[in-house]
Amino acid sequence: GDSVTQMEGPVTLSEEAFLTINCTYTATGYPSLFWYVQYPGEGLQLLLKATKADDKGSNKGFEATYRKETTSFHLEKGSVQVSDSAVYFCALSDPGDYGQNFVFGPGTRLSVLP
Amino acid sequence: AAGVIQSPRHLIKEKRETATLKCYPIPRHDTVYWYQQGPGQDPQFLISFYEKMQSDKGSIPDRFSAQQFSDYHSELNMSSLELGDSALYFCASSSSGIGEQFFGPGTRLTVL
Numbered sequence: 001g002d003s004v005t006q007m008e009g010p011v012t013l014s015e016e017a018f019l020t021i022n023c024t025y026t027a028t029g030y031p032s033l034f035w036y037v038q039y040p041g042e043g044l045q046l047l048l049k050a051t052k053a054d055d056k057g058s059n060k061g062f063e064a065t066y067r068k069e070t071t072s073f074h075l076e077k078g079s080v081q082v083s084d085s086a087v088y089f090c091a092l093s094d095p096g097d098y099g100q101n102f103v104f105g106p107g108t109r110l111s112v113l114p
Numbered sequence: 115a116a117g118v119i120q121s122p123r124h125l126i127k128e129k130r131e132t133a134t135l136k137c138y139p140i141p142r143h144d145t146v147y148w149y150q151q152g153p154g155q156d157p158q159f160l161i162s163f164y165e166k167m168q169s170d171k172g173s174i175p176d177r178f179s180a181q182q183f184s185d186y187h188s189e190l191n192m193s194s195l196e197l198g199d200s201a202l203y204f205c206a207s208s209s210s211g212i213g214e215q216f217f218g219p220g221t222r223l224t225v226l
Contacts, residue, residue, distance in 0.1 A: 032214075034214070036217075042219065043204060043217045043218060043219040043220045044157070044204065044206075044217040045217070046214060046216070046217075049214060089156060089157070093215070102147070102149075102157075102159065102206075102215055103159070104156040104157050104158075105156060106155075106156045107155075107156045
């Protein structure tokens with residue numbers, strides 16, 4: 001079945017450091033890819049998405065490019081802030097079937113220190 | 115903009131009791147998904163409904179059941195609760211079962 005693998009956390013960075021969180025996937029079809037963020041005590045919020053190969057999703061300074069050849073969707077940000085501290089989930093959805101559920105990665109906890 | 119609404123936000127139950135969680139999707143969304151997130155875990159898919167019919171089933175225990183009603187809201191019924199059922203339960207909705215899912219704030223269930 002479909003699966004998502006993320007780099008293990010926690011990741012601890014200083015403010016203004018460069019962030020990369022690796023995400024790779026396996027899928028039988030042509031999935032859409034997503035990054036969700038979960039702040040402490042809150043629900044999941046969509047951060048960005050890409051629906052086909054070579055698409056780049058971007059939001060709030062975060063970026064990720066859908067790389068079909070390497071089955072990857074790595075999350076990057078050039079300069080992190082303390083407010084970026086959260087858990088980040090990579091996810092995929094196979095749009096081929098109605099009601100298709102998301103498959104989430106295990107999440108990567110990011111802590112940004114001032 | 116309207117978001118996914120879940121109720122209650124917090125619920126405390128005793129072992130072997132029952133619980134009902136409700137989810138109200140974004141207007142005009144016809145697909146609802148339920149996920150369970152244990153402490154420090156990623157969300158695990160339980161079940162989904164499209165146009166009031168079950169469309170996919172994940173790791174939902176037999177003690178749990180769910181349905182989607184004519185107004186598209188959904189309820190997750192949980193019986194014979196166990197300590198291990200303590201978790202955050204998320205509902206998400208989408209349009210026509212494809213693409214982006216919008217998540218509700220979750221219901222935190224604590225089983226004592």
